[in-house]
Amino acid sequence: MSSIAARCFATLALVALAAGCTTTTPPEAVLSVPAPPQKYAAIVVDAKTGKQLFEANSTAPRYPASLTKMMTLYLLFEALDSGRVTKETPIPVSAHAASQAPTKLHFRPGETIDVETAIRALAVKSANDVAVAVGEYLAGSEEAFAAAMTAKARQIGMRNTVFRNASGLPDDGQHTTARDMAVLGLALRQRFPQYYYYFSATDFTFRGKLVRGHNDLLGRVNGVDGIKTGYIRASGFNIVTSYDAGGKRLVVVVMGADSARERNAHVEALLERALAQGAGAPRLVFNQP
Incomplete structure (x- = not known):
């Protein structure tokens, strides 16, 4: 200790x-x-x-920062469970997604990332460009995805959380509480035990290089x-x-x-x-x- x-x-x-x-x-x-x-x-x-x-x-009220990506992953796990995507589904990276501030994987617009790698990039590296790409793919726009994130937060009992983006990058309108983040942490394990191991990873390999968390x-x-x-x-x-x-x-x-x-x-x-x-x-x- x-x-x-x-x-x-x-x-x-x-x-x-x-x-x-x-x-x-x-x-x-x-x-x-x-x-x-x-x-x-x-x-x-x-x-x-x-x-x-x-x-x-x-x-x-507190700013969630990259804890936001817990909800981004929640919605991606839902898409996996419903069959809407598979772990091999390619997710395109838009110019908006590629332009996000670090931490990121430095994609160029037009490149793609498969769902499996996207999950690891979010859970381990907290990649902002990947978070936005996932949100755009699932909801059509990051704004629409943030609205879906907030709706899901209410559904699972997060009473005081509003999401404005998929990454947690600074936005004065995005806020949460420690209690709500505990609710989300509990919900992820209870709802998706089959995917929870991703949160235990300390690194992953991307384009032949080891990426540490x-x-x-x-x-x-x-x-x-x-x-x-x-x-x-x-x-x-x-x-x-x-x-x-x-x-x-x-x-x-x-x-x-x-x-x-x-x-x-x-x-x-x-x-x-x-x-x-x-x-x-x-x-x-x-x-x-």
Whole structure:
């Protein structure tokens, strides 16, 4: 366990003790909160029961950044399930899609990407050009796809989320909450268990080159099996994390950290706290680097 995570967990434990072990902890006690507009939010949910184990600012509006691509993938998985596309279906890349800011795979307009590779590019690399290409292919335009994303969000219980694009690139009208991101993380696993392994991948091969992902918790913490990171300047560093080990299944959302390292340490601290609730609960196991 990192020293940062240890300090976070120690602070969590002290605050919980002082507050009578409530499930809501003041955010300033567990993570440095940036100057306004405030960015930090977090939630921990028991994926088996739906019980909320911890929350801080979990219903306050936040920018999703690349967590947006979780919904892009949700709709792509639906298309796969319905037979509308197969894993071999070629998706054309428009000039609009190719023009997206990094992170991207640097397609040229007119090129194509198959659905299988598109899924990996979204889940692992968080490629913005691929996200837009998928949205345009499924809905005819990115705007229409964003409307479909928002409608699906309402359908699955995301009450306070509006999508304006398929990628999560900056848009003042695109917002979500930590709670809604937990709902989406839970829904992806429950609705598409056959595709969930994509979120566990740490790399994939594209055009003969190894493309590495951004989720450093994968492979570091035993039991962590996904799912998605995100960052834009307005949001800070975000993550939705799934944990499944020792009979415990949890979803942890942290939004608004000042760095990926701080975000990851806070996830570790929240996992430690959640696992410590209950006699005989498992402890986090960290792999050697």
